[in-house]
Amino acid sequence: MTVSYTLKVAEARFGGFSGLLLRWRGSIYKLLYKEFLLFGALYAVLSITYRLLLTQEQRYVYAQVARYCNRSADLIPLSFVLGFYVTLVVNRWWSQYTSIPLPDQLMCVISASVHGVDQRGRLLRRTLIRYANLASVLVLRSVSTRVLKRFPTMEHVVDAGFMSQEERKKFESLKSDFNKYWVPCVWFTNLAAQARRDGRIRDDIALCLLLEELNKYRAKCSMLFHYDWISIPLVYTQVVTIAVYSFFALSLVGRQFVEPEAGAAKPQKLLKPGQEPAPALGDPDMYVPLTTLLQFFFYAGWLKVAEQIINPFGEDDDDFETNQLIDRNLQVSKHQDQESRAAPGPPLPVSSQPGRGKERRGGSL
Structure with missing residues (x-):
């Protein structure tokens, strides 16, 4: 059944949309949690491998690869590709709804x-x-x-x-x-x-x-x-899907937190005479990549929106209730x-109909 929340947001009030974030049925959490857990698990495997299983020389090589993957991921125009695709899918979804025949x-x-x-x-x-x-x-x-x-x-x-x-x-x-x-x-x-x-x-x-x-x-x-x-042309759907999956495949490697000596150091300023150089600093070492997980949630969720509504005549939570529509039309x-043959009431007398009395007076002059 279609998830409706119109009554919940009938009035603009503090935290009006926040209450919708706790719903499960028809939510982005229900659509995305499997992919989200898989991405987190793969990231954890690579992180454990880097921290515990690689030698110092292997870590240095991994850091070079990570920096390359991070730069390469930024070259994919993900927002541009996803934005146009989702706009096309949403317009198509609404046009399909307005094309449903009602008798x-x-x-x-x-x-x-x-x-x-x-x-x-x-x-x-x-x-x-x-x-x-x-x-x-x-x-x-x-x-x-x-x-x-x-x-x-x-x-x-x-x-x-x-x-x-x-x-x-x-x-x-x-x-x-x-x-x-x-x-x-x-x-x-x-x-x-x-x-x-x-x-x-x-x-x-x-x-x-x-x-x-x-x-x-x-x-x-x-x-x-x-x-x-x-x-929608299959090539367009394939391009968008490959772009999203490629971006996060590169992010799995490129967004790993590497040690300062294995990663890129911050550029040093010019030293004054007698000043000691500062130690090379990298990004803070974090076990949970919060911003990367948020980015996955937003971009992959964006793709899931298109996947959800590209065919609204399936059996997803937010697909059109076609069976109820048929029952409604039949009833x-x-x-x-x-009802059409039931008279709504006795007809109005001629004298009580609007404008008729004025016409009679005008005709008698």
Whole structure:
């Protein structure tokens, strides 16, 4: 289920965001702790090897390699590469969310355009909206692992009430190597045209409005399918991943704390006559590389953000709740015909409608 914290930050107050840092579900800690522990363990192994197992001459060679790796790591434009990549992924993630088809607007047009309070009229409206929901289920079934687990076969779609057995046979008789989510939209247009011929739709303008809304709905289904089909170029993802892993592979060696005589000494100032040179000083010897661990947490966490949302139709904590969306659309569709045909109240008398009395007075002058 999507992790929502909007209510927790409804008001700007002291420590408002700090309380979110203690959450585990959907957090960066849950995504990154394995890589973080692995990086810390490898760093500790190299540190122990340098301090306890190497000879003095070997330490000197290691220090030369460490300085080289540290300089080389700074040559990787990690912030530049990650920044552009994550921006691209976030924009794609939001576009996929806005492409999820919702039948609300189409449902309102169906209720206003397809007339008839008899059983035939109700069945016609329900069938039209059912075809729309079927199209969304078919496309979500092809892009979402959660929906595919819920509807592994077309028989499960029939059992859920989105399709009849006769419709399933017609659907499966159409042989195609591509996704057939558009077939219910064709059924929708044929049924709408039949309703116009039967007088259930008053005029051609209402029919055009209905088909325009269907085309908008179908366009969202198509866009969602193409987002799943056409991914971010693999070379871009590979470049970013290699850049991050290479940076921290170099940091494992280059960020080790070496002894002053084995590492680089600070440059000496010019000595005055009779002044003794100061001993060579290096970085303080620290067993825990705090800044390096923080850098790993930020950069690797940045990459994990892109990994989390590059495909929001999976089963991660923050992926889209597609099954709940299907249930919501189905429930709204079942109630729309009953609620739309319920009169909201008696019509207002002519004298009480705004502006009508003034028109009568103006006409009598």
